[in-house]
Amino acid sequence: METRDSMLQHVDFHIRDGRSVSLQDPWCDGLTMANKFRHRIFRSVNLPRNANLDILMVNGSWDLNLLQGQELQQLREYLVLRPIHTSADKLLWNNGKFSYKEAWKICRFQAEEVSWYKFCWGKARPRWSVTTVFVMLNKIPFIVNLQRRKLCLVSRCSLCQSAIDTTDHIFISYRFSKDFWSWLGEILKWNMHQFAEVVSLADLFNWFQVVATVGFHKTLFPAMLWGIWKERNARLYGTATAPVIVAMLEVLDIHSILLSDLLV
Structure with missing residues (x-):
């Protein structure tokens, strides 16, 4: 109408x-x-x-x-x-x-343009892009988001049982995610002391905006979010899980980037 x-x-x-x-x-x-x-x-x-x-x-x-x-x-x-x-x-x-x-x-409905859309679309694969859009819009069905839909659930991470199940927790502060980002930071020679100040998804995106001097970083951002989300679901639902380095290599391999090129 x-x-x-x-x-x-x-x-x-x-x-x-x-x-x-x-x-x-x-x-x-x-x-x-x-x-x-x-x-x-x-x-x-x-x-x-x-x-x-x-x-x-x-x-x-x-x-x-x-x-x-x-x-x-x-x-x-x-x-x-x-x-x-x-x-x-x-x-x-x-x-x-x-x-x-x-x-x-x-x-068409025209919402306010967001700064992260350039990291989602382009050379990124569709599954990375869709996952990143849901993550950045905070639409992933974590318990906190489900509670907003009037569902009576305990606000506890189903993996660690010690923190509130939120987007920032799963993608930033959860133990597996921390190892994920630390391992990537060592490969890309990030300043990990500065990266330690990244405590939210907004901080993470701002970090990638600073280090994204080449197109590789822009497509790596959605690839990494997808990799963490995939491993989170594998651990939650009891399917085959992978160590951090294996999961990282899978993301990098799908991303068609040779590890030896990164280490040069």
């Missing part, structure tokens, strides 16, 4: 004889005649609701004599300013200049 209303703000009815336009059409600046003026206007003028617009016209002009009374004054003033066109009745988009691009911009 909102999309329809937005679209109507960009169209215009060109009226000639009114035979192709219904009184129920939104020909009054994107609104129907009843909505723009009064819902009882049909009763006031004694017009059938299924009539066409030509019922308000005579000899190619608006029949203002039909619209008598104080309650119809606004409609009369509107029709006086409403031009009668020489071409046939038609519905035009922005004075006849229609473009799919402009229509799409009107229809």
